[in-house]
Amino acid sequence: MFNNPSDDDIRQRLKQSRRIAVVGMSPNPARPSFGVAKIMRAFGYSIVPVRPAVSEVLGETAYPTLQAVPGRVDIVNVFRNASLLEPIVDACIETGAPALWIQEGIINEAAAERARAAGIWVVMDRCIYKDYVRLFRDQA
Template sequence: MFTNPAPDQIRSLLQEVKTIAVVGLSPRPERPSYRVSRSMQSFGYRIVPVRPAVSEVLGEKAYPRLSDMPFVPDLVDVFRASHEVAPIVDECIALGVKRIWLQDGVIDEDAAARAQAAGITVVMDRCVWRDYMDFIA
């Protein structure tokens, strides 16, 4: 059974990370992915949108897939439906991503276990903004 990292580990993760690739970042300001990403950007994180069919969100160049990025981000934050998580995790494993965050309601225990087995730190079914506010701000 999956368990999230302890609060101290989540705090450390948020302090170490500088660049966050946000899979499913919407260009629409009313969407949670946009609001959370804009807030994280205001806290000093570089937000890199990963979403097909958009060229830019929040002033940053967007990429259709993680594998299209010219670098490996410090954290991959996923705003996609739970059934879409497995291929994202597979891509993260192939790219050597070290941290994956699955937002509130995004749950795939099998994919999370696969990521952990590959040495990836996984946070699941939590909000990165809320945890930042609780542990850092």
């Protein structure tokens, strides 16, 4: 059974991270991926949309794949169906992504464990925005 990192570990990871690649980020303001990314940007994170067929989201250049993103990302935040996580884990391993955050409602234990076995720090079935607010109430 997959267990998420402790609150202290999550707090530390969020403190040390600055650049978040959002896989499946929608250009539609009504979608959760758009709202969460917009708020995380307001909290000081650099957001990198990863979504094929769009050139930008929230004024940020969008990339078709994680492999196409220039430079290092600190967290890969996933808003995709659980059945699509395996190739995202492959991309995280290939690009050397240090952390994978699988959003609330998305559960694929095999993919999460494979990422963890490859040395990637993993959170699954949790909302990065909700955890940020809960863990940094005084700063949000």
